[in-house]
Amino acid sequence: MSVPPKRHIKDVIYDEYLGRIQRGELTHNDRLVDTAVAAEFNVSRMPVRDAFMRLAHEGYLASSTRGFTLPELGHRQILEIFELRRLLEPRAAALASFELTDDDLKTLERAVALSESTIETGDISQLFNASEIIRRTWIMAVPNIELRDTILRYMAQIQAVRMVTFHDAASQRTLVSFHRQMLTAFSRRNGIDVELLILRFVLAGEESYLRAHGAHTDSLL
Amino acid sequence: MSVPPKRHIKDVIYDEYLGRIQRGELTHNDRLVDTAVAAEFNVSRMPVRDAFMRLAHEGYLASSTRGFTLPELGHRQILEIFELRRLLEPRAAALASFELTDDDLKTLERAVALSESTIETGDISQLFNASEIIRRTWIMAVPNIELRDTILRYMAQIQAVRMVTFHDAASQRTLVSFHRQMLTAFSRRNGIDVELLILRFVLAGEESYLRAHGAHTDSLL
DNA sequence: TACGCAATAACAGTATACAGATTTAAAGGT
């Protein structure tokens, strides 16, 4: 008989908030307090606490003496993670290129169309969405599970970088152009092209970030 | 006045057991039960539970319905982590090569001498120790903290691989030879040499593992 | 208005208690 897999409360809460974080539904103003969330779910503080502590240890949340918030990544930390991405993502994407299903490619196609439409509309949040869909689609196709999980771990960095770069028109056009190129490379299941393209993509992201960061810190002087 | 940094019990327990695991002081026969450890430390179950759950989520322990044990890595998982190591460790070691202090190099020198002495004595546990010292020394010198933490996370794989390869005489000699070469490359602070050497080292480890694994599974037929 | 200080509130860490699940042990039947 089909056993309802009896999920633990803490796992339900964990998944729920991991999803919210990864979909960018939380802002830096949100303060998560276990007692409040516990009341919301009609459970005790403990499973919520377990879930939040786990998210904090994994880097998705920052714990303070006053609840949990989104982590504030330092400039240095962001640059360090760019180095990790340069090492991991080209290879991972190349591996994924052989695994993407036709459905995945259709998803990519729709997301790329969405991405390109934002050039006209200037709708940043749609560009956010499109980027996220594209990224998740190929990452989920990475057959090396350990590699995939390692990449998934620095979601917070991706968000932080997007936050500071998406408002720059030049970076925006570059991004959309990369999206189109990714679709092409993935569609051809050309691992070599994908590997090089993703490397260039990460490097371009780093450049955009440095440019935006420089502009921002300059304005503070 | 100097504030004693008031460490939480759960963090003390976490550090204690992380150390024991990383030093290889636990075997697969050991079953860790929070109530038992709690009694040992004269604390309640909760902080011990927090510590063990964290270790489990980080991959250092496997949780079952009956306490925590060392994780049993599958063949596939071990191979996947070898791929991660190929991508990360050459670069990380190259970065570390510029950061190693003279003290670090002295430590490496002693460890390499210890490693070489095991060719005569055949003392496997000493080879274990030497490998661990060498590895930890250069990893701790990696200046990119995110990269370093990522590498430190798959300690369990390292242990598992050592376990199955160290009893093979050929693998043993190869390992000792690599240790000597690492000392040379690190001493010269030659990033290029180090990068290539570590790549070859990881590849050799993978070969040894596959050989040992093949021999083992063959014997089961 | 700005600053320092104490009272207060909010929250995480820890303790204890209990319930649910699962393995091990025991008992009984073939």
Add this chain to the structure above:
DNA sequence: ACCTTTAAATCTGTATACTGTTATTGCGTA
């Protein structure tokens, strides 16, 4: 002896209660 069923022990998940620490608030003072 061996399989099946039942009972007991064991351990985790969750709930509730308490404690300690730290941020916040509000008051008094310059």
